[in-house]
Amino acid sequence: MSFFGTGNSGNIDKKKYESLTLSIRQTVLERSHHRCQKCSVKFRGSNGPFFEHINGSLKDNRPSNLRSLCCQKERE
Numbered sequence: 008m009s010f011f012g013t014g015n016s017g018n019i020d021k022k023k024y025e026s027l028t029l030s031i032r033q034t035v036l037e038r039s040h041h042r043c044q045k046c047s048v049k050f051r052g053s054n055g056p057f058f059e060h061i062n063g064s065l066k067d068n069r070p071s072n073l074r075s076l077c078c079q080k081e082r083e
């Protein structure tokens with residue numbers, strides 16, 4: 008478990024982003040224009056999207072911590 012300690016997000020925020028909800032997914036997808044943020048392929052059918060947690064914390068589902076990818080192999 009890692010803790011992302013920026014110090015500017017309170018407990019309410021952490022609770023709110025504990026799970027990857029549909030509206031969070033939508034926000035991330037709209038921001039990336041429904042494209043993979045690595046290879047820019049457009050999402051369609053079985054072609055993703057998968058969501059990667061940039062800081063590695065699965066409990067931190069803020070849109071700023073998420074990237075949309077076309078396939079899980081692109082995770083580092």
Ligand SMILES: [Zn+2]
Binds near residue numbers: 044045077081
């Ligand atoms: Zn891709």
